[in-house]
Amino acid sequence: MIPRSTGKSWFSYFQFNEDRDSPNEARNVLLIIVGLIAAVTFQAGVNPPGGVWQDTGSGHFAGRAIYASQKDAYYVFLVSNTLAFSSSILVLVSLTYRFPFHFEIWVATASMMVTYVSAVFAVTPREQVHFRYVLITAVVPFVTRCLIQMFNWCRRGSG
Incomplete structure (x- = not known):
C-alpha cells in the first residue's frame, strides 16, 4: 500500500529506490520491458498499421504497406518504430552481457x-x-551509447 502520510506521490513511490530494490530485480524488470518493446516494434515493422495491399491496382502494389500512401505519417511511424526497436535491442544486449549463451543472444539479436x-x-x-x-535511425542508439562511454572514459582518465 502506498504510504499516504509521507506526502509522496504514487509516481515517486514506484520509482527505483536503491535502498529497497536490488539491481537484479531492476534488471529483470528492464528485460521484460525491453523484450515487450522489441516484440511489439518488430511486429509493427513486419505488419505495419493498416496492413498491406492484397492486390496491385491504381498506384499501389500487392505486399506494400497501405499506410505508406500517407507518406509523412508513414515516415514518422517508420523512424519512430525503428528507433524504439533499435533502442530496445541495445538495452536487451547490454543487460544480458556476460550471461550464459551471450554469443547466442548476439546471433539471435543480429538475425532479428x-x-x-x-x-x-x-x-x-x-x-x-x-x-x-x-538505417541511420537504427544506428543512433548504438552510436550514442558508444559516445557516452567514450566521454565517461575520457573524463575518468583526466580526473
Whole structure:
C-alpha cells in the first residue's frame, strides 16, 4: 500500500529506490520491458498499421504497406518504430552481457535485426522512403551509447 502520510506521490513511490530494490530485480524488470518493446516494434515493422495491399491496382502494389500512401505519417511511424526497436535491442544486449549463451543472444539479436530490416524493405514502397535515414535511425542508439562511454572514459582518465 502506498504510504499516504509521507506526502509522496504514487509516481515517486514506484520509482527505483536503491535502498529497497536490488539491481537484479531492476534488471529483470528492464528485460521484460525491453523484450515487450522489441516484440511489439518488430511486429509493427513486419505488419505495419493498416496492413498491406492484397492486390496491385491504381498506384499501389500487392505486399506494400497501405499506410505508406500517407507518406509523412508513414515516415514518422517508420523512424519512430525503428528507433524504439533499435533502442530496445541495445538495452536487451547490454543487460544480458556476460550471461550464459551471450554469443547466442548476439546471433539471435543480429538475425532479428536483419529480419526486421528486410521486412521493412519488403513492405515499404521504394519511392516513399529514403532508407538511409531509417538505417541511420537504427544506428543512433548504438552510436550514442558508444559516445557516452567514450566521454565517461575520457573524463575518468583526466580526473
